[in-house]
Amino acid sequence: xxxxxxxxxxxxxxxxxxxxxxxxxxxxxxxxxxxxxxxxxxxxxxxxxxxxxxxxxxxxxxxxxxxxxxxxxxxxxxxxxxxxxxxxxxxxxxxxxxxxxxxxxxxxxxxxxxxxxxxxxxxxxxxxxxxxxxxxxxxxxxxxxxxxxxxxxxxxxxxxxxxxxxxxxxxxxxxxxxxxxxxxxxxxxxxxxxxxxxxxxxxxxxxxxxxxxxxxxxxxxxxxxxxxxxxxxxxxxxxxxxxxxxxxxxxxxxxxxxxxxxxxxxxxxxxxxxxxxxxxxxxxxxxxxxxxxxxxxxxxxxxxxxxxxxxxxxxxxxxxxxxxxxxxxxxxxxxxxxxxxxxxxxxxxxxxxxxxxxxxxxxxxxxxxxxxxxxxxxxxxxxxxxxxxxxxxxxxxxxxxxxxxxxxxxxxxxxxxxx
Numbered sequence: 001x002x003x004x005x006x007x008x009x010x011x012x013x014x015x016x017x018x019x020x021x022x023x024x025x026x027x028x029x030x031x032x033x034x035x036x037x038x039x040x041x042x043x044x045x046x047x048x049x050x051x052x053x054x055x056x057x058x059x060x061x062x063x064x065x066x067x068x069x070x071x072x073x074x075x076x077x078x079x080x081x082x083x084x085x086x087x088x089x090x091x092x093x094x095x096x097x098x099x100x101x102x103x104x105x106x107x108x109x110x111x112x113x114x115x116x117x118x119x120x121x122x123x124x125x126x127x128x129x130x131x132x133x134x135x136x137x138x139x140x141x142x143x144x145x146x147x148x149x150x151x152x153x154x155x156x157x158x159x160x161x162x163x164x165x166x167x168x169x170x171x172x173x174x175x176x177x178x179x180x181x182x183x184x185x186x187x188x189x190x191x192x193x194x195x196x197x198x199x200x201x202x203x204x205x206x207x208x209x210x211x212x213x214x215x216x217x218x219x220x221x222x223x224x225x226x227x228x229x230x231x232x233x234x235x236x237x238x239x240x241x242x243x244x245x246x247x248x249x250x251x252x253x254x255x256x257x258x259x260x261x262x263x264x265x266x267x268x269x270x271x272x273x274x275x276x277x278x279x280x281x282x283x284x285x286x287x288x289x290x291x292x293x294x295x296x297x298x299x300x301x302x303x304x305x306x307x308x309x310x311x312x313x314x315x316x317x318x319x320x321x322x323x324x325x326x327x328x329x330x331x332x333x334x335x336x337x338x339x340x341x342x343x344x345x346x347x348x349x350x351x352x353x354x355x356x357x358x359x360x361x362x363x364x365x366x367x368x369x370x371x372x373x374x375x376x377x378x379x380x381x382x383x384x385x386x387x388x389x390x391x392x393x394x395x396x397x398x399x400x401x402x403x404x405x406x407x408x409x410x411x412x413x414x415x416x417x418x419x
Contacts, residue, residue, distance in 0.1 A: 022203050022205065023142075023203075023205075025199070025203040026142055026200060026203040026204060026205070027151065029196045029197070029199040029200035029203065030135065030138070030139050030142075030155060030200050031154065031155055031158040032158075032192075032196035032200075033135045033193060033196045033197050033200055034135065034155050034156070034158050034159035034162065035158050035159060035161060035162035035196075036162060036189050036190070036192050036193035036196060037128065037131045037132060037135065037159070037162070037193060038159040038160065038162035038163040038166060038279075039162035039163065039165050039166035039189055040128075040166060040185065040186055040189040040190060040193070041124070041128045041163070041166065042162070042163040042164075042165075042166030042167040042275060042279060043166040043167070043169045043170060043182060043185045043189070044103070044124055044166075044182070044183060044185070044186065045124065045275065046167070046170045046171075046174075046268050046271040046272040046275060047170055047174070047179045047180075047182050047183060047268055048117070048120055048121050048124050049121070049254065049268075049271055050174075050179055050264050050265070050267045050268035050271065051110060051114075051117040051120065051121075051179060051180070051264070052064065052117045052118065052120075052121040053254065053257075053258055053264075053267065054114070054117070054264045054267075055114040055115065055117040055118070056117070056118060057258065058251070058254045058255050058257075058258045060118075061250075061251055061254060061377075062251070062376075062377030062378075062380045062381050063377070064118060064121050064122055065122075065247060065370075065373035065374055065376065065377040066374045066377050066378075067118070067122050068122045068125050068126060068370045068371070068373060068374065069370070069371050069374045071122055071123070071126050072126050072366065072367050072370045072371060073219065073367060075126055075127075075130060075366070076130075076219055076222070076362055076363060076366050076367040077219040079091065079130065079133075079359075079362055079366070080219055080221060080222050080359045080362060080363075081219075083358060083359065088134055088137065088138060088201070088358075089197070089198070089201045091134065092131075092134050092194075092197055093194065095127065095130060095131070095134070096190050096193065096194050098127075099127050099131075099186065099190060100186055100187055100190050100191075102123060103120075103183050103184075103186040103187075104183075104184065104186070104187065106119075106120045106123075106183060107180055107181070107183035107184050110180055110183075111180055120183075125370055125373075126366070126370060129365065129366045129369055129370060130366055131193075132365070133361065133362050133365055133366050134197075135197065135200070136346060136349075136361075136365075137357050137358045137361060137362075138200060138201070138204055139155065139346075140346070140349050140350060140352075140357045140361075141204070141354060141357060142204055142205055143350070152343050152346055152347060156282070156338070156339060156342050156343055157283055159282075159338075160279055160280075160282035160283030160284075160285075160338065160339070161283050163275075163278075163279035163282060163283070163338070164276060164279040164280055164283055166185075166189075166279075167272050167273075167275045167276040167279055168272075168276060169182055169185060169272075170182050170268050170269065170272035171269060171272035171273045171275075171276050172269075174265045174268040174269045174272065175265045175266070175269055178265065179264060179265055179268045219363070219367075221359060222359040222360050222362055222363035223363060225355065225356055225359065225360035225363075226360050226363060226364065229356070229360075230413050231348075231410070231413040231414060231416075231417060232352075232356065232360055232364070234406070234409065234410030234413055234414075235345070235348050235349070235364055235410075236363075236364050236368055237406060237410070238345060238348075238403070238410070239345070239364050239365065239368050239369055239372065240368055240372045240375070241372075241399050241402065241403045242306070242337060242341055242372075242403075243368075243369055243370075243372035243373060243376070244372050244373075244375055244376040244379070244399055245310055245314075245333065245396050245399050245400065246333055246334070246337055247372065247373040247376035247377070247380075248376055248379070248380065248392050248393075248395060248396050249313075249314075249326075249329050249330055249333040249334075249396065250330065251376075251380055251392070252317065252326050252329070252330075252389060252392060252393075253326050253327060253329070253330035255326075255389055256322075256323040256326045256327070257270070257271060257323075259323075260323055274327060274330065274331065275334075277331055278330075278331050278334045278335050278338070279338070281331065281335040281339070282334075282335055282338045282339045285335065285336075285339035285340060299344065299347065300411050302340065302344055303344060303407045303411065304404065304407060305340065306336055306340060306341055306344075306403075307400040307401070307403035307404045307407075308400070308404065309332065309336060310332075310333060310336070310396065310400045311396070311397055311400035311401065311404075313328075313329045313332045313333065314329070314393045314394075314396035314397045314400065315393070315397060316328075316329070317329045317390065317393045318390055318393035318394055318397070321388075321389065321390035321393075348414060349361055351414075351417040351418050352417070379392075379395055380392060383395065
């Protein structure tokens with residue numbers, strides 16, 4: 001095993017040394033973008049969750065996920081319409097400015113108007129995905145498939161490091177500073193993100209997205225791209241199923257969390273520390289585990305690990321509906337979502353055309369990603385109206401089994417594109 005690690009370390013080192021100075025600079029600033037996006041989200045997420053539960057309780061989470069849909073639709077439609085006219089850099093600058101402004105307003109007013117916690121919860125769910133969409137679309141346009149197998153793991157690993165750093169702020173300072181004050185962390189982190197993204201664009205060599213004559217670039221254009229491609233439909237299915245399982249696990253964890261911790265800042269601190277464990281596991285998996293896994297068993301077999309592990313985790317929670325088991329299921333699901341699933345999903349997009357990488361991908365990775373929680377919300381509301389909460393674990397088991405049965409078909413479509 002040690003010789004295997006050494007061999008792959010030196011192979012990776014040689015590959016990175018073969019890069020031109022421009023490619024190295026691009027990769028460095030792409031890593032920094034991943035770091036600052038993940039850092040900000042990990043600092044804000046436990047704050048947002050805690051404020052929401054204090055103002056509305058866990059029972060309102062499914063309704064918040066349903067409310068994400070119209071905001072998500074509006075932002076993705078705006079993105080697909082303006083991207084060809086403005087370019088990704090101008091759109092990114094506008095989005096960064098809006099996010100900093102909105103978050104500062106929420107930080108100043110949420111104590112006086114607790115209902116703002118509802119808007120802030122759904123707002124942070126949407127803008128972080130749009131940030132990732134903008135950064136990863138540029139990465140896909142600059143990184144070739146042969147290099148993606150190891151570079152994507154590094155990008156996600158640096159993002160994981162950012163998540164660990166971000167989660168440490170509420171994890172250690174929520175009680176001392178207060179949850180609302182921590183929202184101001186968006187300002188310095190997004191200013192650093194702006195600097196990194198500007199330099200990433202500067203060293204980019206990828207193709208630019210273009211609009212054909214007579215083509216309209218709104219939401220429906222991205223939908224049509226997906227409808228025309230069996231492969232994109234498979235990618236859409238993967239994202240929907242994974243996020244539905246993730247939403248169910250999220251709801252179960254928050255249900256037990258609300259019962260265990262009734263004080264807002266204590267709840268923020270505990271959830272941040274749980275996320276700190278998640279992000280530490282992510283970092284280990286992203287820097288080393290995913291790369292080794294793909295090298296050892298192959299990219300194709302790696303797809304079967306996720307639904308298998310999630311199915312086992314859901315089975316344990318169905319048998320033992322306890323807070324420690326719910327916490328372990330949450331850690332497992334989120335760690336795999338942010339590491340292995342993220343890497344193998346992003347690798348799927350490498351063979352696509354620039355228009356598909358930007359606008360079809362935006363539909364899948366932003367709109368469908370969050371809208372999946374709306375589907376999960378309807379399931380949660382329907383199941384919990386008649387059955388105890390552990391019945392939701394059987395829904396996760398069913399979705400995991402469905403996922404396993406569709407992998408073979410989807411990967412055949414992927415191999416056609418790569419060939």
